[in-house]
Amino acid sequence: MMKKKVVTLLCTAVLTGSMIAGCGSASSAASSASAASSSASSASSAAAEVTEAASSSEEVETVSSSSVSADQAAADKVAALIDKIYVQERTDTTDEDCKAAKEAWDALTDTQKALVEGEYADPDYFGRDTGDASKDDPLNEDGIGENEILVCSFGTSYNDSRVQDIGGIEKALQAAYPDWSVRRAFTAQIIINHIQARDNEVIDNMDQALQRAVDNGVKNLLIQPTHLMHGAEYDELSEAVSKYADKFDSVKIAEPLLGEVGSDTSVVNEDKQNVAKILTATAVEKAGYDSLDAAAADGTAFVFMGHGTSHEANITYDQMQTEMNDLGYKNVFIGTVEGKPADTECSAVIQKVHDAGYKKVILRDLMVVAGDHANNDMAGDDSDSWKSQFNASGFFDSVDAQLEGMGRIPDIEQIYVSHTKAAMDSDATVSSSSEAN
Structure with a gap:
């Protein structure tokens, strides 16, 4: 488009000069011819400047495009290396592949790191701060x-x-x-x-x-x-x-x-009973209540989120809810991030807590380790996290989360x-x- 504008400008200048030369007396014509010549010269000079500017602009665009392309290419290389080690089987090259992925990541600029995206790769793979290894x-x-x-x-x-x-x-x-x-x-x-x-x-x-x-x-x-x-x-x-x-x-x-699974939801062993008591007592203390009853009187419910499984052992989660009920823990609810069994799915648990009349919710992981599921699926900021879904329901005045795996509780360790x-x-x-x- 810039080249077409330059040609048009040049042609207009020449045409204008010719028209001036063809009108008036001889002296006027001479004068006009001189003016036309000057005008044409100026137009030619202006056209050259426009052409130079256009060329410079195109070069800037090309350099900019080339820079973005290079950034993405560098990010894509790292994404491919992360995807290569995001596998469940160790190979003969695993050690080398792990080393190569980290070295490639370290060589990226901050801009390039933000562009890393693959089948499994994202900037958090290397960039998330999870503590001191x-x-x-x-x-x-x-x-x-x-x-x-x-x-x-x-x-x-x-x-x-x-x-x-x-x-x-x-x-x-x-x-x-x-x-x-x-x-x-x-x-x-x-x-x-x-x-x-x-x-x-x-x-x-x-x-x-x-x-x-x-x-x-x-x-x-x-x-x-x-x-x-x-x-x-x-x-x-x-x-x-x-x-x-x-x-x-x-x-x-x-x-x-949690020991043996048991034949149905009513079969609860001593391990499940002990875990139910220990986990609940720990959550109540961390929330600042003197007792579970005091929390209930304050309108607070505790929701323990497990993983969930399609394995037949998924009955374990219903057994844990049975145990909470048998212990008289009316304001304790069991859920699973995978929604298996179905009655432990997030929306189902939200409805249960709402129907029971509680206005405050404390989420805590029913997991040995407070890892990715606890930090992201339960307490994360994304719209599909449990904390976000509980808030989005509009049923509750407050929704808080406790991020502590059961493995750090001394009585659980025992x-x-x-x-x-x-x-x-x-x-x-x-x-x-x-x-x-």
């Missing part, structure tokens, strides 16, 4: 000895939660059983890779931890899951352990936090300690997968 102990040392307690967790990339929740359970077990070596394994390779890439902290997966035990000559291996229930993760853990069972003198697996002791004292051992077949 240096405070954590991955418990991957050798020199284990003959007796090992392997604490198996799903895992979390939230550093502070890993230290307080998972680390709290590990420390409690080591204190209770000083003659045993406590080691760690995570079942989520995605999380292991995230921590390794971002913080350069290496945590064993199940195969690595079990092979470490074999290489160290462990004879008696006891697996203590930090899982909440006998769900899909517990089943996968049991299968992984069975492949190594014939490499030890004895292999035992202790109960998860339930794991008792489960470990029960497994030690039991004659039940894990059969190898070859024997099972």
